Amino acid sequence: MLHYLGRRASYSVISILGLLTLVFFLTRLTGDPSALYLPLDSTPEARAAFAHLNGLDQPIYIQFWNYLADLLRLDFGESMRQHRSALEVALEAFPQTLKLAFVAMLLSLTLAIVVGSMAAARPRGLFDRIATVVSLAGASAPDFWVAIVAILVFAVGLGVLPTSGTGGWEFWVMPVFVLMLRPFGLLVQVVRGTMLSSLASPYIKTARAKGLARHTVVFGHALRNSLLPVITVAGDLSTGLINGAVIVESVFGWPGIGKLMIDSIIQRDFAVVQSTILVTATAIFILNILIDLLYAVLDPRVRY
Amino acid sequence: MSDISSVVPSTSAAKPRGRVLFNYLKRDRLALVAVVFLAILVIAALLGPWLMGDAATKLGLRHRNMAPFQIDAGWLYVLGADTLGRPILPRLVVGAGNTLGIAAAAVFTSMLVGGLLGLVAGYSENWYSHVIQRGADIIMSFPSLLLALIVLYTLGPSITNLVIVLAITRVPVYLRTARAEVLELRERMFVSAARAMGANSARIILRHIAPLVLPTLITISAIDFATVILAESALSFLGLGIQPPEFTWGAMVANGRGYLSTAWWIAFWPGLAIMLTTLSLNILSSWARTVADPQQRWRLQTLKKAAR
Numbered sequence: 001m002l003h004y005l006g007r008r009a010s011y012s013v014i015s016i017l018g019l020l021t022l023v024f025f026l027t028r029l030t031g032d033p034s035a036l037y038l039p040l041d042s043t044p045e046a047r048a049a050f051a052h053l054n055g056l057d058q059p060i061y062i063q064f065w066n067y068l069a070d071l072l073r074l075d076f077g078e079s080m081r082q083h084r085s086a087l088e089v090a091l092e093a094f095p096q097t098l099k100l101a102f103v104a105m106l107l108s109l110t111l112a113i114v115v116g117s118m119a120a121a122r123p124r125g126l127f128d129r130i131a132t133v134v135s136l137a138g139a140s141a142p143d144f145w146v147a148i149v150a151i152l153v154f155a156v157g158l159g160v161l162p163t164s165g166t167g168g169w170e171f172w173v174m175p176v177f178v179l180m181l182r183p184f185g186l187l188v189q190v191v192r193g194t195m196l197s198s199l200a201s202p203y204i205k206t207a208r209a210k211g212l213a214r215h216t217v218v219f220g221h222a223l224r225n226s227l228l229p230v231i232t233v234a235g236d237l238s239t240g241l242i243n244g245a246v247i248v249e250s251v252f253g254w255p256g257i258g259k260l261m262i263d264s265i266i267q268r269d270f271a272v273v274q275s276t277i278l279v280t281a282t283a284i285f286i287l288n289i290l291i292d293l294l295y296a297v298l299d300p301r302v303r304y
Numbered sequence: 305m306s307d308i309s310s311v312v313p314s315t316s317a318a319k320p321r322g323r324v325l326f327n328y329l330k331r332d333r334l335a336l337v338a339v340v341f342l343a344i345l346v347i348a349a350l351l352g353p354w355l356m357g358d359a360a361t362k363l364g365l366r367h368r369n370m371a372p373f374q375i376d377a378g379w380l381y382v383l384g385a386d387t388l389g390r391p392i393l394p395r396l397v398v399g400a401g402n403t404l405g406i407a408a409a410a411v412f413t414s415m416l417v418g419g420l421l422g423l424v425a426g427y428s429e430n431w432y433s434h435v436i437q438r439g440a441d442i443i444m445s446f447p448s449l450l451l452a453l454i455v456l457y458t459l460g461p462s463i464t465n466l467v468i469v470l471a472i473t474r475v476p477v478y479l480r481t482a483r484a485e486v487l488e489l490r491e492r493m494f495v496s497a498a499r500a501m502g503a504n505s506a507r508i509i510l511r512h513i514a515p516l517v518l519p520t521l522i523t524i525s526a527i528d529f530a531t532v533i534l535a536e537s538a539l540s541f542l543g544l545g546i547q548p549p550e551f552t553w554g555a556m557v558a559n560g561r562g563y564l565s566t567a568w569w570i571a572f573w574p575g576l577a578i579m580l581t582t583l584s585l586n587i588l589s590s591w592a593r594t595v596a597d598p599q600q601r602w603r604l605q606t607l608k609k610a611a612r
Contacts (some may be wrong), residue, residue: 011441018442026458133334136590140582142534144541145557145575148564152572156565189590242447247538261450262542265457273454277446284445 005289012285016278023277024067027270028060067274076278077271081264086271090257090279096166097249097256098283101241104176108184109234113223116191120199121218131188138185143244147178147251164253175252179244183237190233194226227298235291239284328595335591338584345581349404352397356380360398361549364389369567384569386559392573395556399574403552403581406463407532410470415525418475422482423509423517427490437483440476448473449538456544466545470532477528478521485517526592530585537578553578 051057058066070077076087112135119131154174155163161170198204199222207217246258253259257276264272329336353360359380365388372384372392383392425436443451452469459465489495490513498508537554539545546552551559553574560571 012445014438015442015445018438019446022442023454026454029458132590136586137579137583140530140534140579140586142537142541142554142557142575142578142582144538144554145571145578148557148561148571149575152564152568239445239447243449243538246447246449246453247541250542258450262453265453277450280450281446288445 008289008292009285012288016281016285019277019281020071020274021064023274024064024270025060027265027268027273028063076275079264079269079272081267081269081272086269086275087279089272090260090275093255093257093260093276094279094283096254097242097245097258100172100175100179100248100254100256101238101245103172104179104244105183105234105238105241107176108180108187109230111180112184112187112191113230116188117195117218117223119188120192120195120222121214123196128192131192135185135188135192138181139189140185141181143178143181144247144251146181147174147248150174150178151251164251166254175248175254178251179241179248182244183234183241186237187230187234190230191226194229195222198222198226224298228295231291231294231298235288238287242280242284325595329591332591332594334587338587338591341580341584342588345400345584346404348397349401352394353401356394356397359391360394362390364391367391369563369570371567372569372573383573384567386556386570387563387567392569395551396553396573396577399551399553399556400577402546402550403533403536403554403578406467406470406536406546406552407529409467410474410532410536411525411529413467413471414474414528415478415521417471418478419482419514419517419521421475422479423486423514425479426483426486427505427509427513436479440479443473444476448535452535452539453542453544456539461544461547463546463550466536466539469539470535473535474528474532477524481520481524482517485520486513489513489516523592526585527589530582530589533578533582533585 048057056063067077076085078084079086079089082089115131115135119128122128151163151174154161161173165171195218199218204217204222207221208214212221242258245256246262248254249256249259250262257280261273261276263269264276329339364385367381367385367389369387370381370385370389372382374381374384378391380391380393383396385391386395421436421440425433452473455469455472456465459468486509495508495512498512503512536545536552537557540552540554541558543558546555548555556574557571557578560567560569560574563570
C-alpha cells in the first residue's frame with residue numbers, strides 16, 4: 001500500500017515538474033511584460049531597471065535555474081500585478097473553484113446515479129428514452145452558450161437571479177447548473193450502461209427469484225457493482241470540470257482559479273500562472289490518489 | 305476480424321452488411337434524424353461559401369440588429385442580422401465550414417500523431433517509449449482548456465495554431481488506445497512470422513500492425529469530433545481561438561455576448577448550431593455503440609419484429 005502510494009507520488013511529482021518546465025518556457029515566449037506594466041513613453045533605462053528588478057534581464061536558463069532553486073525553498077515568486085506572494089493569490093482563488101466544483105460534482109453524481117439506474121431498470125421505456133435524450137443534450141451543450149442563455153432568461157428576462165458575482169445561494173444557481181451539465185450527461189450514460197450489464201448478470205436473476213423487490217435489486221445489488229466504472233469516469237470528469245470552471249467563472253465573474261488563470265495569462269503575470277498550475281495539478285494528483293483508495297473500499301478484490 | 309472477411313467473398317459480404325446497418329438506422333428514428341441533419345450540414349458547409357459567401361460578409365447598416373423571422377429584407381435575413389447588419393443565416397453556413405474544417409483537421413492530426421506515437425510506444429521497450437508515455441500522462445493530467453489557453457497565447461491565435469493546440473490536447477487519447485492494442489498484437493503469430501522472415505521494425509509496425517489498429521482509432525475519432533468542436537468553440541468564445549475577419553460559431557456567440565439584452569439572436573443561433581451538431585454526433589455514436597454491442601443489439605432486433 002505505502003509502496004504503491006510512494007510510486008504514485010513520485011510519478012506525479014515528475015509530471016508536475018514537467019508541466020511547470022513546459023509552462024515556464026511557454027510563458028517566457030509570450031513577450032516582455034515590461035511592455036504591459038510600464039507606461040508607453042517610459043525610458044529604456046526604466047525598462048531595463050524593471051527587467052532587472054524582476055530578474056528578466058538574465059538568460060532564460062539562469063532564470064529557470066533561479067526558479068527551480070526558489071521552488072525548493074517553497075518560494076513561488078511574487079505577483080507582478082498585485083505585489084504579493086503568487087502562491088497566496090492562487091491559494092486565495094482556489095477554494096472558490098473547489099466549492100463550486102464540489103457542489104456541481106456531488107449534485108451531478110447523485111442525480112446521474114438515480115436517473116441512470118431508473119433508466120436502466122426499464123430499458124427502452126419512456127423514462128429511458130427521455131433520460132437518454134436529456135443526458136446526450138447535457139453532454140453536447142456548449143457550456144458558454146448555456147451560461148449566456150441562462151443569463152438572458154433568468155437574469156435579463158425574468159430578473160429572478162443575479163447576472164454575476166458572489167454572495168447568497170441565488171448566486172450559486174446558474175454557475176452550478178451550467179457546470180453540472182456535462183458531467184451529469186456523461187455520468188447518466190455510464191451509469192445506464194454499467195447498470196444494464198449488471199442487471200443482465202445471473203446473480204440478479206437469483207435475487208429476483210428469491211423474491212426481493214425490484215427496487216432492492218436495482219439499487220441494492222446491481223448499483224453497488226456498477227459504481228466502480230462510475231467512480232473512474234467521475235474522477236476523469238473532475239479534471240475536465242476545471243475546463244468548465246474557466247468558462248463559468250469568466251462568464252459569471254466568479255473569483256476562482258480559472259478566472260485568475262485567464263487574467264494572469266493575458267497580463268503576463270508569470271509567477272501567478274505558474275502558481276495556479278502548481279495548485280491545480282497538485283489538487284488533481286491528490287484527487288486521483290483518493291479515487292484509487294476509494295476503489296479499495298468499494299471493491300474488496302482491489303488490493304495495492 | 306479481417307481474416308474472416310478475407311475467407312468470405314467480399315462482394316457478397318459487403319452489400320447485406322450495409323443494408324443491415326441501414327435497416328437498424330431506420331428503426332431508430334432519433335439516429336436517422338441525426339444522420340440527415342449532419343448530411344445537410346456537411347453539404348451546406350461544402351457548398352455554402354460558394355453559394356452565399358458574399359452575403360455573409362456584406363455590411364448592411366440598414367439591417368442592423370434586425371430581429372429574426374422577418375422576410376421583408378429577403379430570406380437570407382430570416383434568422384435576423386448582427387450588429388453590422390450582416391445576415392445571420394449565411395454567416396452560420398460559412399461558420400459551419402470553418403468550425404467543421406478546423407475540427408476535422410485537428411481530429412485528423414491528433415489521430416495521425418497519437419496513432420504513430422502509440423504504435424512506437426507499444427512496440428518498443430526503449431527509453432523513448434517511456435518518455436512518450438510520461439508526456440501523454442502530463443497532458444492528460446492537466447485541464448486541456450488551460451493548456452490550450454497558455455499555448456495559444458504563446459504562439460499567437462491563428463487557425464494553424466488553433467488546430468495544433470486542439471490536436472495536442474487530444475493526442476493522448478489515440479496514443480493510449482493505439483499502445484494498448486499494439487501491446488496485444490505484437491505477441492501474435494503473424495508478427496513473429498514477419499520478424500522471422502526478416503522484416504524490420506518499421507515495416508512490421510506500418511504494414512502489419514497499423515492496419516489492425518486503424519479501425520479502432522477511426523471509431524474513437526468519430527466520437528472525438530464532438531469534443532473537439534466544443535473545445536474550439538470555447539477557445540474562440542474566450543477570444544483566443546479564431547480571429548476576425550475569420551469566424552466560427554464560437555466566435556459568433558462571443559460577438560453577440562455584448563448585445564444579449566438588445567439582440568439575443570446574435571448569440572443564440574450559432575450556439576444552437578453547435579449544440580445540434582454535437583448532439584447529432586453523440587446520438588450517432590451512442591447508436592453505433594448499441595449496434596456494435598451484441599448484448600444490446602437484440603433490442604433493435606426485437607423492435608424490428610414488433611414493427612411488422
